[in-house]
Amino acid sequence: MNDALLRELVPAVIGVLVRRGADFASAEDAVQEALVSALASWPDDPPRDPKGWLITTAWRKFLDENRAGSSRRARELGLHADPPSGPVPDADDTLRVYFLCAHPSLPPASAVALTLRAVCGLTTEQIAAAYLVPEATMAQRISRAKRRIAGQPLDRTGDLGTVLRVLYLLFNEGYGGDVDLASEAIRITRQLAALTDEPEVSGLLALMLLHHARRASRTGPDGRLVPLDEQDRATWDTALIAEGVGLLQAALARDRLGQYQAQAAIAALHADAPSAEETDWVQIVEWYDELVRLADSPVVRLNRAVAVGEADGPRVALAAIAELDPGLPRYAAVAAHMHERAGDPTRAADLYSDAARTAASAAERDHCVRQAARLRQLGAASRRSSSDPPG
Amino acid sequence: MKYLLLKHYRGGPAPVTDLPPMDRWTPAEVDAHIGFMRDFAARLEGTGEYVDGQALAPDGAFVRSDGEGRAPVVDGPFAETKDLIAGWMIIDVESWDRAVELAGELSAAPGPGGEPIHEWLEVRPFLTAPPTISE
Numbered sequence: 001m002n003d004a005l006l007r008e009l010v011p012a013v014i015g016v017l018v019r020r021g022a023d024f025a026s027a028e029d030a031v032q033e034a035l036v037s038a039l040a041s042w043p044d045d046p047p048r049d050p051k052g053w054l055i056t057t058a059w060r061k062f063l064d065e066n067r068a069g070s071s072r073r074a075r076e077l078g079l080h081a082d083p084p085s086g087p088v089p090d091a092d093d094t095l096r097v098y099f100l101c102a103h104p105s106l107p108p109a110s111a112v113a114l115t116l117r118a119v120c121g122l123t124t125e126q127i128a129a130a131y132l133v134p135e136a137t138m139a140q141r142i143s144r145a146k147r148r149i150a151g152q153p154l155d156r157t158g159d160l161g162t163v164l165r166v167l168y169l170l171f172n173e174g175y176g177g178d179v180d181l182a183s184e185a186i187r188i189t190r191q192l193a194a195l196t197d198e199p200e201v202s203g204l205l206a207l208m209l210l211h212h213a214r215r216a217s218r219t220g221p222d223g224r225l226v227p228l229d230e231q232d233r234a235t236w237d238t239a240l241i242a243e244g245v246g247l248l249q250a251a252l253a254r255d256r257l258g259q260y261q262a263q264a265a266i267a268a269l270h271a272d273a274p275s276a277e278e279t280d281w282v283q284i285v286e287w288y289d290e291l292v293r294l295a296d297s298p299v300v301r302l303n304r305a306v307a308v309g310e311a312d313g314p315r316v317a318l319a320a321i322a323e324l325d326p327g328l329p330r331y332a333a334v335a336a337h338m339h340e341r342a343g344d345p346t347r348a349a350d351l352y353s354d355a356a357r358t359a360a361s362a363a364e365r366d367h368c369v370r371q372a373a374r375l376r377q378l379g380a381a382s383r384r385s386s387s388d389p390p391g
Numbered sequence: 392m393k394y395l396l397l398k399h400y401r402g403g404p405a406p407v408t409d410l411p412p413m414d415r416w417t418p419a420e421v422d423a424h425i426g427f428m429r430d431f432a433a434r435l436e437g438t439g440e441y442v443d444g445q446a447l448a449p450d451g452a453f454v455r456s457d458g459e460g461r462a463p464v465v466d467g468p469f470a471e472t473k474d475l476i477a478g479w480m481i482i483d484v485e486s487w488d489r490a491v492e493l494a495g496e497l498s499a500a501p502g503p504g505g506e507p508i509h510e511w512l513e514v515r516p517f518l519t520a521p522p523t524i525s526e
Binding site (some may be wrong): 222223224349352353356357358359360362365366368369370372373374376377 | 412413414415416417418420421422425426429446448449450
C-alpha cells in the first residue's frame, strides 16, 4: 500500500472517531499520530485491513491521551476501549471534515494548512516543508486553527463555496518542496466531486485539470515563465484536457452556471486552440462577461481586458483598463502588452520596467525584465536602421 | 559556519562599474545573468554549502511603535533610501575565507557585454549557539 492510498483514508477515519464521541481537534491529532506510525511501520509490515488498523490505532491514541488528560472526562463522555459498532462510516463523515477545515471563521492560510493535514492526510513535517516554515510554526498554525473551530458542530454541512475557495487556493500554491500541492488539490477535489452532486465542484475540478494539463509547458528548462502564446502545445496533456472538457460539458448541461464553470470554460477554449492565433477570443470574452456577472472583481476585469485586446484590438483594451486601479497586480504588465501591440515599444518597455519593480514573484519579475530588455533592443535597432543612409 | 551574503540595490561602497539597470541590458545579457545566479546556487547545493536564498521586492517601509493603543508609525516607502537590500543568500561553509571566496565568485556575475559586474556584496557571519562544552 502506498502513501497516497493511506492518506486517502485520513478524513474518513477522523469522521469515525468524531462519531464515536471524540472532539474534532483530539480526533485529528490522534489520526495524525496513527498516520505517522503507519508511515513508519507499514512498508515492512502492512496490515490486511488498512482502514481498520488506522481506526483502531487512532482510537487507542485518543483514549491514551484522554486518560492522561482526565480519566473522568473519558468516563463522562462514555468512551470505551471497544466502542459499540456504530453505523457503517459513510461519505458524509468525510464531507464534514472538508467543511470544518474550510470553516468561514478561519483565515485562508489556516484553512489551507488544516485541509492539507485533515483532508489530504499530509504530516505536519511535509506541510511545513511545502511552505518553507519550521515544523513547530506549522504545528502551532494548525493547533490555533483547530482551537478557532472548537465547538463547531460536525453534524451539519456548511457552505460549499468556502470549501471550493480553499481547494482553489491550494491548487494555486503549485509546487512546495517534495509535496506536489497542485496534484493534492486535484486528488481531494476529485474525492469531493464523488461525494457531492454540485456542478460547481465539477467546474472547479475541470478548471484544475485543464490548467494542470499545461503545467509542463509553463516553465522553460531554465525555470523561466513561458507565456500562453509561446507554450509548446504538443506538450499539453491531452488526456487531462479531454477529462476536463468532459466534466465541464456535463456540468454546463445542468444549467446551474457558477464562477468555476465559467473559468473552466475559458481554460477549455485555450486548451482547444491548435495554436495561439486560432484561439476563439470572441467566445472567451463572452465567458468573461459571464464571470463579471457571477463574481465581479478588478482582477477578473483586468483579465477580461486582455481577452478584449485579443478580440477587438489593443486600443479597446487600453480603454477598458483605464477604468481600473493601476495598483492592481499585473496591471502594468497588461498595459505594457497592449501598448506594444498598439505600436508603442518605448512606452511598453517603461511599463514592463514598472511591472518588474512591483512583481510578486521572482519568475514574474525576471519575465518583465526580459520583456523590457527585448523591447529596448527592438527600439534601439529600429532607431539605428532609420538613421542608416539608404543604400 | 553560516554566513549571510547580502545583495544591495543601493548602499555600500561606491560601485566599481557604472552599470545601467538590468531592464536596459539586452535579453541575452539578462538571460546570462539570471542563469549564472541559478547555476551558482545549484553548484553550492551540490557542494553542501547552500542554505537559503530569497529576493526582496524594492518596496517596503520603516515601522516603529508609537506607544500602547496607538497605530505603529510607518515611514516610507522611499524613492531614494541610502541603502536598499535586494536579496540574500545564506551559505554554510568551512571558514571565513571560503565565504569570501564564494562572495567573490558571485560578485563576478556577468553583466552587459558578458563582463563581470564586480558588484559589492556584504558578507556577515551568523552568531552561533554557545558550545555545550565551554571549559
